[in-house]
Amino acid sequence: MSPRISVVMPVYNVEQFVKSAIESVLKQTYDNFELLIVDDRGDDNSMQICKQFIGDPRVHIIRHQTNKGLAAARNTGIRHSLGEFVAFIDSDDLWHPEKLQRHVVHLDKNPNVGLSFSRSSFIDYQGKFIDFYQMPKLFDIDAAHLLCRNPVGNGSAPVIRRSTINDIRFQPASSKNRHSCYFDENFRQSEDIECWLRIAATTSWEIEGLPEPLTYYRLNHGGLSANLEKQYASWEKMIEKARGFAPKLLKQHEESARGFQLRYLSRQAIRIGDGSAAVKLFNRAMKASPSIIRSETFKTVTTMIAAYAQWIIPAWGYIAIEAVGQKFIGILQKLRISRDGVSSEFMQQSKL
Template sequence: MHTPLVSVIMPVYNVERFVGEAICSVLDQSYRHFELIIVDDGGSDESVAICKGFSDSRIRIVHQANRGLAGARNTGIDASQGKYIALLDSDDRWDADKLLLHVIHLEANASVDVSYSGSRMIDANGRPLSVAMRPRLMGITPAHILQRNPVGNGSAPVLRMAALERAGFAHPDEPSRRCWFDESFRQSEDIELWIRLAAGHGCRFEGIDGLLTDYRIVGGDLSANIPRQYDTWQRAIGKALGYAPALIARHGRAAAAFQLRYLARRAVQLGDAPFATSLLRQALALHPMMTLTEPAKTAQTAAAALAARLLPRAAFAKLVSARLGTAAAA
């Protein structure tokens, strides 16, 4: 087998319900010159057995004790051979032309280090929700990465390995282990790396047209995770303060406000109106100008919080499913 141009990295941990669909979306790509590195992160269900059921010479399965998403991605990247690294979480899926379009983009634009696309939202059963991630595509600065994370999710980007290498480092407790994602993060590991690439290493981000990733929303302990998600996001900002102090000083408050508004929408989608209202108030206190710069989105968040308070729970849940999805943008 010739050295693949693209290495697809797929961490797998207790996703037996979805992993087959994710693998099929890779094997169905119109672009064929890839390897799929599946990293078994020490789960306990039938996920790995499902992975082994696919007979394709481009698939490699790497086994490890549980390290979390960041650690599984690092293991996969370290085992990769490709010029480009494509990330796909094992509960998401891709449009059939995704890799082809990103390869065309990166091959034609040598100065672009990270190529990404928009994403559709799907529910646990694979049905499309009425919301999507339609990010800014051009003119991306470190401030855009910090404030709005146009990459959107971990299944959207394709990165140059050469750019990743600029941000690589030795694991603090295992010096022989090469890392790109910070394994001390169990949430916000994506945005931590994107900020570090853009602000710390001058990497250029650019998007391409189309909703090329299906980003799956699966229920769980999201309510308990909202405070933890904000805490880990703040950790990422604190880390960035060490290498990009001017960026954080200028844009940190607005970035925190947008993050809080995003989390307010998450709380709304759970029907937790008091928590959503509290988060939105914190966002407005940090960055009151968002009522002028983005009045529609801010008003929509406030109205949704009010609806969560006033509507019967079943009626509100139906509204969320039909109109909001469960991962609206910030």
Template structure:
């Protein structure tokens, strides 16, 4: 139970679904934060494994456990937001974990800029055992425009952002689920791209200021099974989230739609490369270039590396993997230094 006198600064929302292998590390990484003024809302989205039992082993009054029937990631996040009391809401997927200084760095970030609405951090990739892979997401962190949110999604993943709760309340919608109404923030009709849809809607409807931290404060777990996910479904979900927001600013989507589509195709090409899908990888990167050649002008390094990887994927597996590892490490290091 939560102490009635305890008013958290942060509400950490952690959706959980059959994550017995990872959830202990995720929770521990929150409890070990150097900034202690938080509540951790663990939303069990209908798990059938030992996730609930693992959560029950923690004896900390800041932890709140909420169970619901399975509603998907967006539904679990919405439930967590609905139970939140903090000034800021931080999201942590239960197969990822945080650096101990994450919340402290974000509260500093918000305090130095009253106009800041959403703060995020760079992310470091780890494997299924939690071992760092030497690569990560090091996005643009300053002067973020709505175009940046649309085309490049600098937030990167669901465990990187922290948002002012007041903005979530402002963008919440009373949604009809047939037999009841419920406040929603993330769109529960989407099972993929729900985060992209929300950040884009937030940027277009509120003018929210986004800004990032260069430090790798989020550890994002690369799940091998996730790499083989249906890329066509991912692309269809992305297109749907665009259609859901088009009415907010038709001229904006007319100007940047093809470029954003090209970036999304390039991203999916990298996913195809990682999963070893030779034919699809090459097709997707070629489609990206055909869709809008501006990606070659805006990000020549990333685009040419993706094209090269798709071509080199035709080589024998062991040769390709060695070249890929060396190339990704080089790319990640130079990206952090702003050279690519």
């Protein structure tokens, strides 16, 4: 019998995390799945760790001949997959044990939904929960909202119908092997939002989220401001491509989307402790789209305060203020999750 879900996990230089990632998949309460580990030819011990699991008949390893990047690894996994649904997990993230079960129920009950995603809980570099969550809009998600806010949030959150992902399949003009693609391999960043946007803008499939934080998204350790600029350049490349398949969408929402993206990058600069970069990115966000302060006042104002505070206040003082603010926001997020019907027992169990 073919597996109902194909789980695609690209692996590249993640020896510190990949064992836990694989275990979180194999511990799923829904077990009719295959796990396709795509070896993207790193140079650490990641694959030696992965090979420890090949005794499980659900686990399969597919090897690239050379490093091709995350988009290509996901495409390889999809091409080898057998499931009715395709789930993605990055090899440094984790899943709640009930993630696949809840997505299967959601998709079975809602045949018009092509992409089901979950809220995500942040974990730190060591895998510790930090009581902070991605809190996106869950319903009535159109292409404009996805372009501006990316509610899916990260590459380990979605489970997608095969029929949905087939609807955005394309044949790249420059491909030597003439393989079908789903993610655009010209992108080394922003490949996920580019894919979700094509689903929202070019198909009739609906995108919906689950209120439970079923994905545990690991925050990178440290980082460089230069990487934020690379990320922004990749996002602009995605915008340029989107003009070709969704020109009306871009004409109406491009400025707002740019403002939200720059604000997001400002928050990333805050996280890595670069107050100067955070302020510059925030100011660029306001210049690109002043209206974001009206549409999302709280998040925009708190970003501004945090950016300028980190730039002005000594590091020890800012760290103390940040801890208090983060705890307060975490409490508000938990209250909202509870109002959405997620039990306190579930929230406690997710940390065990």
